Amino acid sequence: MLLGETPTLTQHEVADAAGVPVELANELWRLLGFPLAGEDEAAFTRADVEALRLTANLVSLGILSPDRQAALVRTWGRSFARLAEWQTALLAELAAERPGDTVEELMSLAGGVVPDLEALQSYVWRRHAASAATRLLTTAETGSAPMAVCFVDIVGYTSRSRSLTEAELVGWVEEFEDACTGLVVDHGGRVIKTLGDAVLFVCDDPVGAAEIALTVTERGDDPDDTFPAVRAGLAYGDVVARLGDVFGPTVNIASRLTAVARPGRVVVDEGAADVLTGGYSLxxxxxxxxxxxxxLQPFALRRVR
Structure with a gap:
């Protein structure tokens, strides 16, 4: 149902129908994160043929060079694999709560929900593409741009996770990620990735990044707040953005500073200390x-009371 039809094509038949070498078809399949099917295994559909045709068209237009092709397809595979795992688990939980056969309930839910999910995913992608295009206009000439990079790390994650049930651990981490994401968005930043016990985000405005970092550490120090105790490392400087990730010394320094920070504290580098003046104590x-x-020269960042 999810594939649109029963798979009837082998890897060679898909490649022949799309007009691409079978080696390229298998390489793209592997980059997406799927195990290779046997040569005579009917594991593919007409949708796979169309996907290969579209890829070959992008290559012929020069949009996907060999190095870009591998990086882009690999990023697609990782991103959608995580999204699909979460969505499928959610549907399975809902199906299990309903009376009757779980498999039939899952099929019924998927049949009604999948078209809406596809439409929403396309909408979200277009909105993010518009935002990314706007940011690109400011960095196209140099390939990098100054921005604040911050890691927020849960203190004592390993020991705390041992005392929680699976459901409690998931809820605890989701609360942490939701709160951080909301704060980051409210201050004009972008969450680059979540790492279970840590969040990596960037802000064009270092003051916005400082406010986010200080707010989450203050919440973690509040005994009446269920938000976990955290520490944060923040650096400011040139950052290279590529395929939704960020690279460069500024990112590395922010990561190192997180390990230096004490629980409930924000530690910044010299680049951030130079621009964070009014309203802050360094x-x-x-x-x-x-x-x-x-x-490495770290500075402890606090609010001026």
């Missing part, structure tokens, strides 16, 4: 040696 800490940086 305390120079002892220089520290971390991986890749022998004498």
């Amino acid at each position: 305390v120079r800490l002892r220089r520290t040696s971390v991986k890749g940086y022998s004498r």
